[in-house]
Amino acid sequence: MSGPPTASEDAPIRVLLADDHDLVRTGFRAILGVEPGVEVVGEARDGDEAVQQAQRLEPDVVLMDVQMPGVDGLEATRRILGPSSPTSEVRVVILTTFDREDYLFEALQAGASGFLLKNASADDLVEAVRIAARGDALLSPEVTRRVIARFSTPGPAVQPRRPPELTDREFEVLVLLARGATNAEIAGELYLGETTVKTHVSRVLMKLGLRDRTQAVIYAYENGVVAPNGPSRDGSET
Structure with a gap:
């Protein structure tokens, strides 16, 4: 893509x-x-x-x-x-x-x-x-909160699925994207340079066929990569 x-x-x-x-x-x-x-x-x-x-x-x-x-x-x-x-x-x-x-x-x-x-x-x-x-x-904090609230409502359970296309580091970046983190915040969380984060974000979007960060958030919640106020697929709290 x-x-x-x-x-x-x-x-x-x-x-x-x-x-x-x-x-x-x-x-x-x-x-x-x-x-x-x-x-x-x-x-x-x-x-x-x-x-x-x-x-x-x-x-x-x-x-x-x-x-x-x-x-x-x-x-x-x-x-x-x-x-x-x-x-x-x-x-x-x-x-x-x-x-x-x-x-x-x-x-x-x-x-x-x-x-x-x-x-x-x-x-x-x-x-x-x-x-x-x-x-x-x-993708403002307001939009992120609304996306999270939307997927927090009761509904059919989604089986968590770790995208096989992603490396461990790319998966970590996707989880942080789903929380609405900026590139600078992701860099601080993962001890990476912002240029490296941008590269990881681009690869996540390319591998998953997504246009931008907004769709990455939706993808993460729809596919159970992260759960609102609960553990992500790798067991960390979101």
Whole structure:
């Protein structure tokens, strides 16, 4: 599996705005339009248009609203990031207010790279675009807590399975990723350099066929690699 594309250091980050409110798109365009190294290449008023524009313009990042008429942002994300889609490597950042957890988990499972609150500051908006363009995930502590809470609810037991593709060290990194640890925190926990941690994270994602850290968290809990507030597969507490 090839890794997600990242914007060239020389080329501007190409952004597509998808929101049914003209005022929101205008505001985002104004903020991003004056930012060096960022270019707004298009706008969409609904999910269907967002899919078409993503295929035509090939942006690096799509800022995607959830609630839009016709095809909503969740379905548009699924279409853009589907494995057979020509735009499957585009990064999608969901615009959300966190008022609907079903939106959150549907977007995660569709492959979204992260979430941005609609009341975020201009600096947060720019940083979200840059993070997504680098190929990283916007996995905030709030999102991590919600993922953990989701998989803490009663349900069918999942047989813990240690992914055979991973080395012992890569498995340790996956467990820490599932706890929401940053690269710096993983480095401190495992007494490694951050560059080495980045290499391990990349290998974990590649071997498991995952897009980013967000999907790594979901994978870990869905497959019983770690258990909320309980032991991981290797017996350590999570």
